[in-house]
Amino acid sequence: MPAPSFARFRSTLLLSAVILVVLSGCAALDDQQTDLPAAGEVEETLTDLEAVNATVVSTLDGTRISTQQTVFEVGTQRRRSTTQTGERGSLVVANDSVTWRYDRAANTVRVTHRIDGEQQSNTSISSSMGSIFGRVNTASDGTEREAALDPLILPAAGGGDPQPFAGQIESFANASLNYHGTGTVAGREAYVVEAVPEADVNTANITLWIDQEWYYPLQWNSTIVVDEERRTVTTVYRNVTFNPAVSAGMFTFDPPANATIVERRVVSQTFETRAELVARSEMTIPDPDVPEPLTFDSARYFDDNGTVRTSLQYTNGSATLRVTKSEPRGDSAALPGDDRVEINGHEAAIQSFDSGISLVWSCEGHRYTVFGDVSVETVRAVGESIDCG
Missing domain, CATH: 2.50.20.10 (Lipoprotein localisation LolA/LolB/LppX)
Known part of the structure; x- marks a missing residue:
């Protein structure tokens, strides 16, 4: 080996x-x-x-x-x-x-x-x-x-x-x-x-x-x-x-004068309501129909050097479902896996993992993902309820 x-x-x-x-x-x-x-x-x-x-x-x-x-x-x-x-x-x-x-x-x-x-x-x-x-x-x-x-x-x-x-x-x-x-x-x-x-x-x-x-x-x-x-x-x-003694300058660093510097800016925020995420984000935020007993849990905004990803999380205490909208970058626009379905006229990829079901598609320049440890039918129904306009 x-x-x-x-x-x-x-x-x-x-x-x-x-x-x-x-x-x-x-x-x-x-x-x-x-x-x-x-x-x-x-x-x-x-x-x-x-x-x-x-x-x-x-x-x-x-x-x-x-x-x-x-x-x-x-x-x-x-x-x-x-x-x-x-x-x-x-x-x-x-x-x-x-x-x-x-x-x-x-x-x-x-x-x-x-x-x-x-x-x-x-x-x-x-x-x-x-x-x-x-x-x-x-x-x-x-x-x-x-x-x-x-x-x-x-x-x-x-x-x-x-x-x-x-x-x-x-x-x-x-x-x-x-x-x-x-x-x-x-x-x-x-x-x-x-x-x-x-x-x-x-x-x-x-x-x-x-x-x-x-x-x-x-x-x-x-x-x-x-x-x-x-x-x-x-x-x-x-x-x-x-509990060792830690000096004041331990957690700062002065790069060597001849080093190449690559800058990156990351913003990460979590919100208690969808409305707070809507107010924070310039992209429109999905408003999916999520079946009971799943209820809204939290929302998240993540900006990696200008590439934004937002997500809504729902839970019933044991199962969790997450709806993500992001800006595809480079080769990430390609759909994963081989299994294809149709979501509101768009080709989508559906995959099954030990941790749950994933549904991915692209629309109007954005990538949508529905993922959760719930049934395939629930994941597809949530995906079909999302207007990607």
């Missing part, structure tokens, strides 16, 4: 950036240890975590793909990370409004200016870790907790910008949560917890090593399926210092 390339598994490695999965199955203890922290203690401790300094190693099937030396503030965009991928090195420095990405070999600095950028907070990580210990503790008396676990949120590797997993997002609706006692990661004691989805889900077990002092994930392993082969992606934090 040929060695995997980093580019091929780039989207897979985003799994270590952030995983949002809701686990609502049973919890069990593999041994009799019940001396575990309470959920409230976990959340309170993580709320006090302000910064992390560590070496982050990513591997695929045991082969090292990248090594990152990083210091970052938890719950903010601020970080400074030097990454070595093969023979190529790069530096990323970010604060709450600007990110510098310096490619030493090319002597190029890509500068991204963020406006109204959204940030991950350590409140979300603390509630996720607290939920894990809450359910494992509940299982210690032989009972099962039927209530859904809070979304499992793993920090971005090296404290980077939170990103959704770019590949197929599996359901995990009937996963079980198992406690496997304690272990060590780079000399630090950790609790070991495993999430096991139902048998027919492509992504297999996710195992977490959670620091016993700060309750922060030190390592996570995930099994994925690529070309019908199971591969293991691992992220490990080594040489960790929690």
